[in-house]
Structures are given as structure tokens and as C-alpha cells.
Amino acid sequence: MRIEFHPSRRSTVGAEWELALIEAHTGELASAAERIVAAVCPDGSPAHPKIKHELLLNTVEVTTGICATVGEARADLAESLQLVRSVTDPLGIELFSAGAHPFSSWTRQKVTNKERYAKLIDRTQWWGRQMLIYGVHVHVGIDHRGKVLPILDALLNYAPHLQALSASSPYWAGEDTGYASNRALMFQQLPTAGLPFQFRHWAELESYVADMFVTGVIDHFSEIRWDIRPAPHFGTIENRVCDGLPTLAEVAAVTALTQCLVEDLSTRLDAGERLPTLPPWHVQENKWRAARYGMDAVVITDAAGNERLVTEDLADLLERLEPVAKQLDCVAELRGVDGILERGASYQRQRAVALANGGDLGAVVDALVAELRAGAPADPGY
DSSP states (O other), X not given: OOOOOOOOSTTOEEEEEEEEEEETTTOOBOOOHHHHHHHHSOTTOSSOSSXXXXXXXXXXXXXXXXXXXXXXXXXXXXXXXXXXXXXXXXXXXXXXXXXXXXXXXXXXXXXXXOHHXXXXXXXXXXXXXXXXXXXXXXXXXXXXXXXXXXXXXXXXXXXXXXXXXXXXXXXXXXXXXXXXXXXXXXXXXXXXXXXXXXOSSHHHHXXXXXXXXXXXXXXXXXXXXXXXXXXXXXXEEEEOOOBOOSSHHHXXXXXXXXXXXXXXXXXXXXXXXXXXOOOHHHHHHHHHHHHHHGGGOEEEOXXXXXXXXXXXXXHHHHHHHHHHHHHHTOHHHHHHHHHHHHHOOHHHHHHHHHHHTTTOHHHHHHHHHHHHHHTSOXXXXX
């Protein structure tokens, strides 16, 4: 089976941001996506090009076009968010983004009426119905197919860093799971989700995909839902590691980090460097550690088994990537990662709110809603 990869302009960037719909007076999820998506649809068009349905009717996804800079992507998302709010505000519906809703029950959520979603639920049953989760996906353009798999494998070294920064799903069905990102482990229960395989050659990927088609596992390449995956039709690598991020500032920060990592790895390939990778068992362990401990995770940094606190490794990584950020015109957005390190990731902020309010998860939802409106994380101790 031949998979055509359509190269993109190098290190162009795009983002997809999943937003939860909330009943303002209860904080519960609202299955209102059909009404909202229909309302924003331009006259004479079958759908809005950047505001879309997702698996559940309590979700809308806003996406960017192909952007040259993270600042452009941020402005694109902000414009779509404003349009969504022009519909939701009069309806008494609020918005937030996090890896999961702190207390709404998955049993009460309605699935979007599309064939591909019906097929997914029919196949995956109990696990599929529990996918009450939200994420942020970042695409970065790749200029040559031969770079895709080496960059993908090398990006796995930084998957725990991205997971820790974005971790925002400590609660599930009203309980503290003890994890920074319960979403990370929930999502991988789907049969084609989770960590990608590490292929050395494009032909190996093609053989794998052919097997998935022949055995009826998938009908389309997009049904491979790896944490990091090639997107051949877009000509990108797609980072799908991240939990839903509560603020536009955090989306921009993680987008900048992803773009800088990909550009740095692409440049090193051009210079003839063999990119460092981790054994699959180290990658798997790092994912669990980041999901469990978030910013307190001690991650494995190389094939020799050396370890380091993820926040310390991030600080050095940001310093190393600053020249790349200057080249890509995203210095301000990349420095937003420092803001997450200083204020804490969303899971930490959510737990601080719950603690300050006697365990009231309604207050956590209110805080998430307020952060999205403000556009930036709240200061610690609120």
C-alpha cells in the first residue's frame, strides 16, 4: 500500500483546540454543538471551515488555517473563539478546555450523529463511550518525506515534557484520580490510540497501514490516533500528546514549543546528524510518569537510562531553543512555557482551587471558565 506524503512549506504551523460546552448555571456539560455549529455556518456553505463537531455533542473544535507563525495561529483561534461566543453567550453556555470535565458523567453525554463516530462507538463499546476527554493538536509542516519518521521518533523524547505542561485532567466523574493527566491513559484504551510504533523506513509504515486496512481495523489513515503521528494529506507531523489547554496563552506556548522542536530536529537532519531516540520501553515509562506526576515527573532522558526532573530539563530545552524561536518569530509565545512553569500546570491550579473551596469541583469548573475568558492562567493561590 502506497501512502503519498505531500510535503509542506517547512515548519508552517496549525492548531486544533477542543472546547467543552458548559451550562452556565450548573457547570454541567451541555450537548449543544449541533446548534452552535449550525449557527456559525456561513450562508451558502455546508459547514464552517474552522469550527467543527467532535465525537460528543458537548464539544466544538476550533482549528486554524496554515499559518507561518504561532502568532498568526493564535489570532486565528481567537477569531473563531469570538465567533463561537457570539452564539454561546446569548444561550447561557460557557466554554472551557481541560483534559476532562471534573464531575460530569460520561453516561449522560450524546454522540454526534456521524457514521464514523457511530462506528467507533459500536466497535469500542464501554471504552469508546467513556471518551469524555479534550485535547489540543499541533501540526508542523515537513518539507521532505524522508524527515518524517526520524523527527517523529525524536519527538517522542519530548512527549513527557509536552504532557506535563498540558496536564489538566486530575479529576474524573467527581473524584481525584491521583494523576495529572487521566486523559492520557484513558485515550490510549482505543485500539489505534496511544504511543506510535517506531518505524525506520516509510515502507514499514505503509506495510503497517496496509495490514490495518486488510484486517478491518481502520478504513482511513486518520483513524490511527497515535499521540504523535504523520498527517500525509497535510504534509505535517501532528502532536496529539496534549490535554485540553485552558487558555489561549497556553495553547500558543505549547504550539511554539512543538514548532521549535520540529524545526530544530529538521535542521539537525539537514546537517547530517542522526537524531537521538529512546527505546520504546523508556518512551512508555515516560508517558506514564508524566501522566501520573505531571510537573514532578522524573523522566528518562537518553537510551543510557539517565533521569532528570522534567521541569529542569524543560528549562534547559527552552534556553537551547531560543535561537530557533527567534528564527520562527515565536519568542514571546515560547516564553509562555516559562509562565506555565511559574504558575503551575492546569492540574495543579485545579487542585489548588478545589483545596481552597473545600473540595468543591463546581469552583474548579468556574475557574476554568474564567481562565478561558481571561485568555491567560490565573496566578497561584486564587
